[in-house]
Amino acid sequence: MVDNWYLVEGVMGARNAADSQRVDLRESRPELQTGRPALPSTTLNRDALYDSVLRWCRGIGVDFNSLLLHAMQNLDEVNAILSRFGRELYSSGRPYGHYAETINAVAGRRPAIRRHLQQCWY
Numbered sequence: 234m235v236d237n238w239y240l241v242e243g244v245m246g247a248r249n250a251a252d253s254q255r256v257d258l259r260e261s262r263p264e265l266q267t268g269r270p271a272l273p274s275t276t277l278n279r280d281a282l283y284d285s286v287l288r289w290c291r292g293i294g295v296d297f298n299s300l301l302l303h304a305m306q307n308l309d310e311v312n313a314i315l316s317r318f319g320r321e322l323y324s325s326g327r328p329y330g331h332y333a334e335t336i337n338a339v340a341g342r343r344p345a346i347r348r349h350l351q352q353c354w355y
């Protein structure tokens with residue numbers, strides 16, 4: 234058991250004055266978001282890139298959202314599609330950062346596969 238967890242009547246409570254001060258400051262802020270934090274501009278960019286993957290996949294007859302729904306069973310196919318998409322981005326003159334952010338966008342939708350997307354970098 235971790236020694237620095239402090240429970241008050243079965244609920245985690247502030248350990249000291251600094252914790253209490255942070256609690257007071259945070260009451261006026263929105264709740265902590267889920268997932269990895271990103272700037273709003275980064276989120277908008279990744280959303281646009283993800284949409285372009287979806288449109289491109291529809292053009293080649295692939296339902297990418299369905300693949301991601303069962304991503305752990307479709308890792309090879311997801312990686313192959315992203316790799317092919319990246320090569321087409323490259324051929325169309327797009328900057329490398331678009332491909333990198335596309336992978337981040339996909340991983341953001343299915344965080345469990347983040348570390349399994351290494352194949353699409355090759």
